[in-house]
Amino acid sequence: MTVKLYHYEHCPFCVRVRMALGLLKVPWKSLMVPYDEEDFLIKLTGKKMLPIMDFGDLVTNESLEIIERLDIDNLLGMELLKDTAQCQKIDTLLDKIGKDLHSLCMPYWIYTKEFNSTSRNYFQKKKEKKRGPFRDLIKNKDKYLKGLEVTLKEVEDHLDPYFISDFSIFDIMLASHLWGMYIFPEFQFSKKLHNYLQDVKEKCNFEYHEDLWNLKK
Numbered sequence: 528m529t530v531k532l533y534h535y536e537h538c539p540f541c542v543r544v545r546m547a548l549g550l551l552k553v554p555w556k557s558l559m560v561p562y563d564e565e566d567f568l569i570k571l572t573g574k575k576m577l578p579i580m581d582f583g584d585l586v587t588n589e590s591l592e593i594i595e596r597l598d599i600d601n602l603l604g605m606e607l608l609k610d611t612a613q614c615q616k617i618d619t620l621l622d623k624i625g626k627d628l629h630s631l632c633m634p635y636w637i638y639t640k641e642f643n644s645t646s647r648n649y650f651q652k653k654k655e656k657k658r659g660p661f662r663d664l665i666k667n668k669d670k671y672l673k674g675l676e677v678t679l680k681e682v683e684d685h686l687d688p689y690f691i692s693d694f695s696i697f698d699i700m701l702a703s704h705l706w707g708m709y710i711f712p713e714f715q716f717s718k719k720l721h722n723y724l725q726d727v728k729e730k731c732n733f734e735y736h737e738d739l740w741n742l743k744k
């Protein structure tokens with residue numbers, strides 16, 4: 528049976544799974560979910576949280592658990608997730624990235640074709656509760672860009688050429704979080720980071736907005 532992935536196009540945790548599927552060359556069915564859909568997701572897993580993978584005999588919604596199940600030949604070094612020190616490093620980095628990057632990207636993600644006016648309003652209302660009005664996020668972009676610049680320098684210093692020398696699950700976790708920044712107006716990654724992200728993209732046969740190109744008008 529072909530596995531079915533329910534996902535949001537912009538979501539870094541969903542991108543993780545899409546990257547792993549591409550790297551592992553697992554055939555999959557893409558099911559993009561409108562952001563304001565609640566009932567269907569709650570029926571599937573008990574909560575509104577994506578990604579959700581339907582394996583046929585199991586439906587689950589934790590990105591790393593999904594990847595672990597897909598990576599039968601352990602090409603991604605999933606045992607690294609038991610290394611507490613390394614996990615702490617990557618989690619701290621992802622938290623720092625998310626803090627600034629999501630404040631920068633959210634006001635723009637909602638204008639991609641993934642959203643319509645209803646799901647856009649739903650997303651904005653929900654996210655503004657935590658981060659404040661999107662117009663203020665845009666107004667204060669320099670503050671977030673400055674914070675992100677420091678974190679990205681830290682990421683660069685880590686890469687040799689991958690997060691822990693060999694390509695691993697950590698690179699998928701990192702690249703999927705950084706990827707969204709490609710849509711931020713006038714932003715450019717450093718050459719080193721851009722080359723790294725493009726390398727991960729190639730390895731993972733990953734196309735960020737592939738589903739959106741295929742959307743019917």
Ligand SMILES: N[C@@H](CCC(=O)N[C@@H](CS)C(=O)NCC(=O)O)C(=O)O
Nearest residue numbers: 538539540575576577578588589590
């Ligand atoms: N621990 C989960 C986190 C997934 C997650 O946070 N997904 C977000 C989207 S980026 C979500 O569905 N949040 C509920 C919402 O936004 O309504 C995983 O790794 O899969």
